[in-house]
Amino acid sequence: MSGEVLVTDEFLARWRPPAVLDSSDKEGRGRVIVLAAGPQLVGASLLTATAALRAGAGKLRIAAPASLVVPLSLAMPEARVFPAPETDAGEIAPEAAEALADVFRSCDAAVVGPGMLDEGPAGELALRIIEGEGPMMVVDAAAMRGLAENPERARRLAGRMVLTPHAGEMAGLAGCSKEDVLRNPLAVARKAASELKAVIALKGATTLIVSPDGSAWRHEAGHAGLATSGSGDVLAGVIAGLLARGCPPAQAAVWGVVAHARAGQRLGQRIARLGFLAREIADEVAPVLGELEMTNR
Numbered sequence: 001m002s003g004e005v006l007v008t009d010e011f012l013a014r015w016r017p018p019a020v021l022d023s024s025d026k027e028g029r030g031r032v033i034v035l036a037a038g039p040q041l042v043g044a045s046l047l048t049a050t051a052a053l054r055a056g057a058g059k060l061r062i063a064a065p066a067s068l069v070v071p072l073s074l075a076m077p078e079a080r081v082f083p084a085p086e087t088d089a090g091e092i093a094p095e096a097a098e099a100l101a102d103v104f105r106s107c108d109a110a111v112v113g114p115g116m117l118d119e120g121p122a123g124e125l126a127l128r129i130i131e132g133e134g135p136m137m138v139v140d141a142a143a144m145r146g147l148a149e150n151p152e153r154a155r156r157l158a159g160r161m162v163l164t165p166h167a168g169e170m171a172g173l174a175g176c177s178k179e180d181v182l183r184n185p186l187a188v189a190r191k192a193a194s195e196l197k198a199v200i201a202l203k204g205a206t207t208l209i210v211s212p213d214g215s216a217w218r219h220e221a222g223h224a225g226l227a228t229s230g231s232g233d234v235l236a237g238v239i240a241g242l243l244a245r246g247c248p249p250a251q252a253a254v255w256g257v258v259a260h261a262r263a264g265q266r267l268g269q270r271i272a273r274l275g276f277l278a279r280e281i282a283d284e285v286a287p288v289l290g291e292l293e294m295t296n297r
Contacts, residue, residue: 004186004208004216007254012292017255018246020056029058030108030244033135034237035084035125036064036072037115038091044115047230047278048237049076052111054285055241055259061107063100065090087121094121097128104134109243113143114233122146127153136160136243139198140236141169147196148173154196159212161198162239162253164232170202190214199249201239203232207257211250219254221261225268230278235260238285255292262288 005011020029032052036045045062053060060079064072065086073081082103084096097104104110110129116122123146126139131153137160139147144163147154154161163173167185171178174192181188185202189210193200202208205224209217239256247255263284267276 004210004218007217007219007258012255012258015251015254016293017242017251020245026058029056030246031059031061031106032057032237032240032244033061033063033104033107033110034079034114034240035092035096035110035112035116036062036068038065038086038089038117039068040117041115042068042072044230044233045072046075047233047282048111048114048240049079050279051234051237051282051285052109052241052244053078054282055238055245055256055289056286057109057241057244061103063092063096063103065092087118089118091116091118091121092125094124094128097125097132097134101132101134104129104132107135107244109136109138109240110134111138111140111236111240113140114236116142118142119145123149130154130157130161136162136249138162138164138236138240138243140164140232144169145172147198148175148192151195154198158197159199160249161196162201162243162249163192163196163198164201164203164236164239166203166232170200173200186210186216190216199253201235201253201257203235207261209250209253209257215250217250217254219257219261221257221264223261223264223268225272225274225276226261226264226281228276228278231260231264231281234278234282234285237282255289259285259288259292262292
């Protein structure tokens with residue numbers, strides 16, 4: 001099997017996202033639903049939701065623990081917020097997949113995992129949404145472990161899912177050590193992508209994006225400032241926004257990784273090499289994507 005393709009401006013010019021006409025409306029750019037975290041990290045949900053809109057999604061929905069609906073509605077006035085069953089710890093319960101099944105099916109992309117702390121309920125929630133024939137999904141953080149433990153259930157999305165692990169999370173997905181991942185990241189990511197039938201974006205200074213058929217792309221960012229609290233939540237939202245706009249999962253992952261990295265580069269030049277915030281990364285996504293899409297016409 002051949003190696004990975006280096007992501008360059010020339011490559012992006014040959015693989016542009018679907019065009020958005022000036023005459024189009026928000027319905028044509030799709031709906032994203034973000035599954036909110038519990039009270040300790042609900043800010044992660046706001047970062048993800050903001051990034052999805054900055055990436056151009058037309059409509060935003062949030063499913064939240066019932067106790068957080070009002071504060072989230074006030075914090076994110078652009079979203080329609082749906083109350084969901086919650087666990088004793090205040091996180092969304094797996095039963096939300098059934099309670100909000102019609103809502104999920106009406107969306108184009110869902111994000112599960114950012115800010116969630118309890119791997120058990122988060123993973124089961126993701127699996128139940130998959131089994132309910134829900135939308136394309138971006139799965140991050142705590143929700144990924146459940147997929148690795150139940151690959152036969154995860155495979156039901158058959159290539160319509162993007163996972164965004166860092167090296168430690170990749171080790172959990174693949175059932176190996178972090179050292180094994182760092183030693184041979186492409187082989188480990190390819191094996192997991194094939195087993196789960198998912199696109200995997202293995203995050204790092206060099207990010208590998210791998211599709212279920214083994215196709216792979218490499219993006220070299222090398223920007224230390226991107227390694228900051230909440231940065232991964234922003235990336236998940238950007239990818240979901242691009243999915244909602246009509247990008248296939250691999251394309252959404254590649255363009256999402258590039259937009260996220262270049263947003264960090266802009267902030268590094270304007271603010272400092274270190275110390276910019278994830279919310280500032282999200283705010284740079286729209287101008288970065290605009291520039292990329294115009295430059296690569």
